Amino acid sequence: MINISTFSIVARDPETGELGVAVQSKFLAVGAAVPWAKAGVGAIATQALANLDYGELGLELLKKGYSPQKTLDSLLALDEGREDRQIGIVDAYGNSVTYTGKNCYDWAGGIAGENFACQGNILVGEETIKALKETFINSKDSLAKRLVQALDRAQNAGGDKRGRQSASLLVVKEKGSYGGYNDRYIDLRVDDHPEPIKELMRILDLHEMYFNRTAENEMLVVDEKTAVKIQKALKQLGYYNGDIDGNYNEDVKKSYEEFCHIENFEERICEGNIIDIKVLEFLLNKNSFPSKR
Numbered sequence: 001m002i003n004i005s006t007f008s009i010v011a012r013d014p015e016t017g018e019l020g021v022a023v024q025s026k027f028l029a030v031g032a033a034v035p036w037a038k039a040g041v042g043a044i045a046t047q048a049l050a051n052l053d054y055g056e057l058g059l060e061l062l063k064k065g066y067s068p069q070k071t072l073d074s075l076l077a078l079d080e081g082r083e084d085r086q087i088g089i090v091d092a093y094g095n096s097v098t099y100t101g102k103n104c105y106d107w108a109g110g111i112a113g114e115n116f117a118c119q120g121n122i123l124v125g126e127e128t129i130k131a132l133k134e135t136f137i138n139s140k141d142s143l144a145k146r147l148v149q150a151l152d153r154a155q156n157a158g159g160d161k162r163g164r165q166s167a168s169l170l171v172v173k174e175k176g177s178y179g180g181y182n183d184r185y186i187d188l189r190v191d192d193h194p195e196p197i198k199e200l201m202r203i204l205d206l207h208e209m210y211f212n213r214t215a216e217n218e219m220l221v222v223d224e225k226t227a228v229k230i231q232k233a234l235k236q237l238g239y240y241n242g243d244i245d246g247n248y249n250e251d252v253k254k255s256y257e258e259f260c261h262i263e264n265f266e267e268r269i270c271e272g273n274i275i276d277i278k279v280l281e282f283l284l285n286k287n288s289f290p291s292k293r
Contacts, residue, residue: 006026006027006121006122007154008022008034008047009117010037010117011143011146011147012093012094013142018185020037020186021168023045024151024155024159025167026165028165030168034050034168036054037172039176042062042068043089043090045119050086054079061074062091062092067095068117083102086101086104089117098118104121105122109129110129111132113137120154123158128154151167152197152198165193166189166192166193167196167199168189188204220274220276221273227246228245229284231243234256259283263279
């Protein structure tokens with residue numbers, strides 16, 4: 001068994017149906033053990049002297065229609081080491097439960113409510129769990145942002161008594177993966193870092209930059225002045241060999257799309273004479289391009 005002393009939150013977004021888990025610990029690669037989630041089913045965090053069967057078997061029970069409480073009861077009944085465990089469960093309907101075995105090291109405990117469950121052990125104090133809850137329920141951002149913000153506030157409220165090492169964020173939704181092949185919408189891990197939550201925030205910002213589709217307020221109509229900037233930047237990077245004439249024609253668009261594909265901005269390619277402002281800023285700020293593949 002793995003002694004994962006940590007704090008975590010499992011949650012559901014009732015508007016999008018997304019389910020997620022965020023966790024931080026003084027433990028190497030915590031994301032490889034604690035978070036489990038399945039779109040349309042539920043999310044589970046298994047920690048303390050962690051029994052990883054709680055994740056896989058717990059999701060199977062939820063899928064069969066068990067409530068979080070019945071799922072928890074069933075898992076505990078099968079486990080002689082139940083008093084060393086800690087677990088949080090949220091199902092696809094927002095029902096939740098959290099459990100802390102009596103042998104978990106102080107401070108240890110949890111809070112569960114509609115659409116969330118927060119839990120932690122070997123914490124500085126209860127304030128960490130309260131911060132997880134209050135931050136989550138009072139935030140109006142995306143589920144991913146709310147979960148990471150909750151981790152950050154919880155860390156500021158005390159966090160793991162032993163310190164920091166790793167953090168993880170898992171969010172699932174139907175066909176949420178790259179290309180829509182599975183439900184793994186966001187799966188980010190900071191395995192060993194002095195500021196794992198801050199690093200997780202930075203990576204989440206990058207994930208949104210690369211994989212979110214262009215929002216309406218991020219769309220820019222390419223005028224002549226902007227077209228000149230695009231042509232100059234693409235020519236400098238070796239994508240475009242035409243004239244610098246401010247004409248956003250098919251050759252320029254093709255060169256721009258090639259740049260987007262190389263830089264992994266496929267989701268932010270817009271139709272016609274529209275361009276993504278964030279990609280434009282990235283293009284203009286890029287000083288060199290080592291090689292095209």
